[in-house]
Amino acid sequence: MSQQVTGQRMERKDEVVIGLEVHIQLNKLNTKLFCSCSTDYHEDEPNTHVCPVCLGMPGAMPVINEMAIKFAVKVALALNADVQPFTVFDRKNYFYPDLPKDFQISQYDRPLAWGGYVTIEAGQGEKKILLKRIHMEEDPGKLSYRGSITTARYSMIDYNRSGMPLLEIVTEPVMNSPKEARQFLNKLRIILEYLDVFDGSLEGAMRIDANISLKGGGRVEIKNISSFKGVEKALTYEITRQKNLKRRGKEVRRETRHFDEINNITVSLRGKEEEQDYRYFPEPDLVPVDATGIIEELRGTIPEMPEQKRIRLAEQYGIGENFAKVLVLDLKMADYFEEVAKSLAEDGINLNVAASWTVDVLRGELNYRSKDFRFAYSILEPAEMVKILKYLTDGKITEKSAVEIIRTILDKGGNVDMIIEEKGLFAIANSEIEKLCREAIEKNPKAVEDYIAGKEQALNFLVGQVMKATRGKADPAETARIINKILS
C-alpha cells in the first residue's frame, strides 16, 4: 500500500502531465491504404476519388497498399521505434456517417511499432519525448455543411478522404507544458518532411488528440485539434480551467472534450461513463503483415535526421551553431544553403555569409511573402544566390543592392545580372568615391569643422552627400572610412 502511494507521488511529480495522439496522413503516397483510389483529392469535387472499397460497398474487400507499409516503417525506424515483424489490422467498431463501413480498419494489440522517441530542446538541454506506439489506420470521410454547422439542416459527406492512410503516433504522458507539446509536434513534422512521406501544408494532414491531467485531477482528453497552435491554446485553456476548478475545491472529472477553434475554449463531449466500447477484433478480410523484408530493406536507408544534419553542417561548412540549428528546421532551406555553400566554398568565402543570407535575409523575405523555400527554388535558384553573394564579397554590390536584387526576383522574377544592369547596381570604384569625398569636404567646410569638433552627425551628413552623388551606390561604411582617412 505504502509503495503504491510512493509510486503515485513519483508519477505526479510534475504539476502538468500531457500525452499526445498524433494522426498523420501519409499524403505523399499515390494511392489510398486499401484501394487504388488517388490520394490527390484536395482540389477536386466531393466524392470523386472513391470506389466500392473505400465506400465500403457490400462485397468489396480491402487490399493493403504495400507502399503505405513501407512509408510507415520508414517513419517508425526514424523515430527509433521497435518495428514489429508481425503486425495485424483490426476492426474498430462504431457508428458514424463519415465511416462507410461503420467500422474503421485500424490496429489494436499488435501495432506496427512499439516505443521510440523524439528529442526536443528543453531549458538548458534536451528532452526525450518517449513514444508508446505507432500504428496504421484508414481515415474516415469528412462531414460538411451548407452554411455553418449550427444552422445547416443536414450534414453532407465527402468520402474522398475515406481510406487515406493514417499513421497514429501515441506518446507517453511525458510532456509538462503546452510549449513542450508544440515543440514535439514541430519536431515531428520536420522529421516527417525529411522522410518525404508527408506534406504538412495540405488540409487535414495532421490531427491531434491531447491528454492532460493536473496533479490530483482526472485525465481529460481533447479530441481532434487540427493545428499546432490549436494544441497549445487548447492545453493552455485546459490548465487554466482545471486550476480554477481545483481552486474552488471542485473535482476535475475524467472526460473527453472538444476544442472550439473559434473561441479558443474546450467544451465537454462526454464523460467517462459514456466512453465507447469499440469491440476490436482482427480484420478477417486481411492477413497479418509480415514486415520482416520491408524492415530489412529500409534499415540503413533512413535519411539524415535533423540532429545529425545540424552537427554535420556546423562541421562541414564551419558555420555558427545557431545558423545550423535554424537551417535544419526546414529540409528545403538546409538543402538550399548547402547548394549555395558548396559553390562559394570553392572561392574560399566565409560560409557564415551564406548561412546568414539564407537564414536571416532570404528566409525573412520569404516569410514576409508567405512563401517557403520550395518557392525560392523555383524563382531564385541557389546558383543565382551564389552570384549575388560573390558580387557582394567582391565589393561589386552593396548589401543594400543585394537585398534589393533578392526582393525584385522574389516579386517579379528575373535574373541577377539583368537586374544589376537595369538598375545600375554595380558599386562605384573606391577611387571615384574618394574623388566625391574630397568634393564633399571642399563644399561643406562647416560640417568638416563640426566633425573635427566632435559632432558625429556631421560625418553622417558628409557620407550622405556622397550617397546622394552616387545615387546610393556607394557603400556607406566604406565612404565614412575614406572621409576619415582624408581628414586625419
Place this chain on the structure above:
Amino acid sequence: MISVTEWRERLESERCSDMLSELLERIGESKLNAYVTLSEDAIKTAELYDREELKGKLAGIPVAVKDCITTRDLKTTCSSRILHNYIPPFDAHVVERLREEGAIIIGKTNMDEFAMGTTTETSYFGVVRNPHDLERVAGGSSGGSGAVIAGDEAVLSLGSDTGGSIRCPASFCGVVGLKGTYGLVSRYGLIPYANSLEQIGPMASNVHDLILLFEVVAGKDERDSTNAGRGFRFEKKEKRLRVGIIKEMTAKDDVMTKFNESVELIESLGHSAGEVSMKSFKYALAAYYVIAMSEASSNLARYDGVRYGHALDQLDSWTRYFSRVRAEGFGDEVKRRIMLGSYALSAGYFGKYYLKALKVRTLVKNDFQRAFKDYDVLISPTMPSTAFRIGELADPLTMYKMDVNTVPINLAGIPALSLPIGFANSLPVGLQVMGDYFSENLILNFALEIEENLDRGEAFKQI
C-alpha cells in the same frame, strides 16, 4: 434435373433463346420461390449464343447465382429488406468468371437473410419450398440455389457456405454441393456474413457438372487478400482410399440407414473404412456461432441507410436515423445474431467468448490434421435429418444444432462435399465427404466413383 450434357445435347438442335424462354416460363409458374430476381439480360445472352457470339466452358448454360453474390446492374438483396433495392456497381469475381466463360446468368436465388439460417425461412421474400415436398424446406442458407437444381429451374448454381449453407440444401434437395478449401474461390463480391468461415461454391445435379463449375470459379484474385492464389483442374485418378467415419457426426435413424448403406458401397468398391473420433467437436458448434456472429455484427454495421439500401424519407438525428433504418430493415434472426455478436466482442466478454472460440478453432484444425494422417477422406451424414416441414424448427437453438455436422469444416477451412446417396421416407439424404486442404481432386474422384455406382434410378428420382 437438367445436366450440362443434356442441355448441350438440346443446344445441338434447338435455339438457346427458345430453351431459355421455356425455362423462364417454368420458373414463372413455379411454386418453389427459389428466385428473388430474374435477369432481364438472360435472354439477350442466350441470343448471343444463338448468333455464335458466346464462347467459353459454360457457353449457353443457365447458371443461377445466390443473392449474396454481387452482380453488376442486377439487384442483389441478400434476401433482406435492408438491401431490397440495392443494385451493385460491380461484379463479384465468380460472376466475372461466369461471364468470361459464356454462362447465362439467369437470376438471383433466394436465401436466408444475409445467409443466417438453415432453412431459408428467414428470407424477407419468403421461404423456398423443397422440390421433393412443397411443404418442406429446401435447406439453407443457399435454399434457392439447391431448389433450382432439384426443381429444373437452372442447370448449375452458385451458393455460399459459412457453416454448411451449400451442403445443407444440397442434402435436403438431393443435389451435389461443394465448399472448397478456404481461399480457393475469391470472396470478392460475396457480401460477407462471416468472412473467416465462408466460401462460394458450386451446386449441380451431378459430380461432373460440379467439377465443371468449380474449375471456372476457383482461381487467383488479388482483390481478396485471403485468396490462395491458385486454381483447380480436375484429374481423373483411380485410388483405393482409407475412409474415416467420424464418430461424433451422426443423424436420425432413417438417415443413418442410408449412410450405412453407402459405407457398405464404399467398402465394396475396395476402399477401407474405419471410425475416427474428434474430441474437439463437442465445442465446435458453440465456437462457430461465436465467431460467425461476432464477424456478422461488424459486417452488417454498414447498413445504415446513408449510402444505399433501405432508407427513410425524412431527416432525423444520426443515431435515431440509422437505428430506425436497421429496426425496419433487418429481420429477427439477423438482429439476434448482431446482438449476440456485439455482446461476444464487448469489453469484458471478448476473452470469455471470442478468444475462447478461436482456441476451439485451433483444436478443431488439429483434430482434422490428426485424422488426415490415418485417413485420406472423412465421411459423415451431411445433415442430422432429412428436410423438415416449414415452420417445424421454431426455436433458434434447435435450428443452430442442425449445423453440427457441417460447421467443423468451416472452422478448419478444409473442403467438403455433399453427395445425394438416396432417399429416406421419400426425402433425399446427403453424404458428406471431407478432405485435407486442397484435396478437392481426391474428394471429387471419390464422389464420382460413388455416384457412378449408386442405384441411379433412386438417387436421381424425378419429382
